[in-house]
Amino acid sequence: MIKTVAIQGVKGSFHHIVSQQFFDKTIDVSEYLTFDGVVDSIMNAKNDAAIMAIENSIAGSIIPNYALIDNFGLHIVGEHYLDIQHHLMALPNQTIEDIKEVYSHPMALLQCKAFFKKFPHIKLIEDKDTAEVAQRIQANQLKNVAAIASRLASELFQLQILSESIQTIKHNETRFFIVKTKNSEIPEIEINKASIKFELDHKRGSLATILNVLSDCKLNLTKIQSLPKIETPWKYAFFVDVTFDAYSDYIKAKSIMKIMAQDFKVLGEYKNARL
Amino acid sequence: MIKTVAIQGVKGSFHHIVSQQFFDKTIDVSEYLTFDGVVDSIMNAKNDAAIMAIENSIAGSIIPNYALIDNFGLHIVGEHYLDIQHHLMALPNQTIEDIKEVYSHPMALLQCKAFFKKFPHIKLIEDKDTAEVAQRIQANQLKNVAAIASRLASELFQLQILSESIQTIKHNETRFFIVKTKNSEIPEIEINKASIKFELDHKRGSLATILNVLSDCKLNLTKIQSLPKIETPWKYAFFVDVTFDAYSDYIKAKSIMKIMAQDFKVLGEYKNARL
Structure with missing residues (x-):
């Protein structure tokens, strides 16, 4: 049973929105400034x-987060996609001409x-x-400073949105993993994706x-990435996501891959959020 | 004929070292603070x-640089591997206890x-x-401030190295592309790698x-990465590097891939730096 969830960032962050969705x-969230802390x-x-x-x-994959999951033997128990909309926000009654500095991730x-050009x-x-940054602007009543953050952040910290959806590419999705130290407790019948x-x-x-x-076992590949092996430059490991209709097909593919590939490891088995 | 080369960063940067090697x-280098500027x-x-x-x-691939090469139709004409050694440096006669702030990329x-733990x-x-940062410490004679940079930077800006090779993973290589707006002028006989x-x-x-x-045509795959297609989330393009012994094998594979894959594009044909 999941009661408390660790997020990177403070309340109002995109990680917070994902926890709510x-x-x-x-859900109780604990805030951490770094993924290491999480x-x-x-x-x-x-x-x-x-x-x-x-x-x-x-920007593609956030490789250091893959490394954390791999190195600490964490288990991916779910995925979530969030459409990221960045808004420019500041204290009420400021105009964009008043803004001298924008702080953000x-x-x-x-x-x-x-x-900003x-x-x-x-x-x-x-x-x-x-x-x-939104929190800090409110706490210290910072004038001439703006944040780029979510609508939830503008609501939580009573900031005024100066300009909506200012990201260059309007459709801008981020994929999140929900991870635990123990393996998935999802019923097999609901599992149709694996990393x-x-x-x-x-x-x-x-x-x-x-x-x-994978193809012979009726698995679909939705992501592949070769990654350098740390301390052994230019030897690559492969991170692959697959989807499947029948869990038995996946079990079969897994048993063959265990024999054929080196250091075969399941990072997680979960429900596809993209159906 | 290549007379002037654009680098990201100032003299003493790792890009500068690559230009020299x-x-x-x-070689004449022009300094730019961003890859967009380059x-x-x-x-x-x-x-x-x-x-x-x-x-x-x-950290894996620097995806925004792949996007620049792809979007501007640039051609990769060479690759270079550099063993990155980070040194902590400051004005002479400062000890690590004197240092209060470290600025770096x-x-x-x-x-x-x-x-730093x-x-x-x-x-x-x-x-x-x-x-x-090394340049700035020297120019402004900044005390209590250190830079993390290359040995070349410490030499160019007369800083003293307080601690050598402070990166966590001692063997830390970065791969660089040499790109031009026109395709390679390398003789076919010397080409044995393609992106x-x-x-x-x-x-x-x-x-x-x-x-x-690729395998049937005797090409070796040295890198593969699926990347989201911008504006069409979760549709993926594939970036692949291949090496080969005979250019004719590559030409054959290329002609088949042009038919089988969508939007097939050669990002560059060049000499493998890892022989």
Whole structure:
């Protein structure tokens, strides 16, 4: 039973929104400034689960978060997709001409870069979190400063939205994982997606052979990424997501992959959020 | 003929080191604070080529740089691997106890995070570039401030190294692309690696089929990455690197992939730097 969830960022952050949508609005959230802190908290049983952004449709995978899941042996028990809308917000009665500095997370700044070309008087400054800046503007009554954050953040911290959806690419989705230290308690019948990891030597066609197995077992590949093995540069591990209709097909593919690939590992078995 | 090269960062940066190693120490470099600036400069023919970090063995691919190469139709004409060693440096006669703030690029801070756990009195602050901080410390004679940068930066800006190779993972390689607006002028006989991009519909086994073609044509896959298609979330394009012994094998595979995959595109054909 999941009662408390660790999130990266403060209330009003996109991780907070995901916790409300995946569970419900009454879920207890614990705020951490870093993903390391989030993972520490579930390893020490301070929280039952954690929410971690894993990829977005602009910048691709958040590799350090894959590394955390892999290194700490965490289990992915769910996924959630959130349409990220970035709004520019400041204390009430400020106009965009009043704003001299915008603080936000590097990813948010990157996604809104084009918008600020029209406002060369505004300095963009990297910060730890999107919503935490909104909180700070309210707490310290900061004038001439704006945040890029969610609508929830503007509501929680009583800021006025100066400009809506300022991200360059209007359709901007981020995928989140819900992770636990223990494996999924989802009934098999509901499991139709899995994230796996394996390593291969660089023999010609070794990856094609594995993908043929997946295909023969009626698994669909929805993501593949070769990743350098740390401390062994340019030896790659593969992170793969598969979807399937029958759990038995997946079990069959898993038993073959265990034999054919090196260091085969299931990162999680869960319900596809994209049906 | 390549006479001037655009680099991200200032002299003393890792991009500068790559320019010296790939060309020679006399190559003219133009400094840009962003990769957008680097690309602008070759699009406007201000420089003959650009150097762009594309992946490292810790954080994986630098996806926005793949997007720049793809969107501007640039051509990869070479690759270079650099063993990144981060050193902590400050004005002479400062000890690590004197240091209150360390400014560096977010990637460098991430890679050196563990080192600073022993020094909780030091505040880590994200900055635009590694070497530019070294330059600034010298220019403004900043005390109590350190940079994380290359040995070349410490030499150019007369800083003293307080601690050597402070990155957590000692073997830390970054791969760089040399890109131009025109295709490679490398003789065919020297070309044994290519970076390609294609899209596939999500039909089961479509990727396996393509990889079988590569394997049948005697191409080795050294990297694969599925990437979300911008503006069409969760439709993926594939970025693949292949190596080969015979250029004719690659030509054959290319002609088949053009027919089988959607939006097949060659990002570059060049000499493998990992022989």
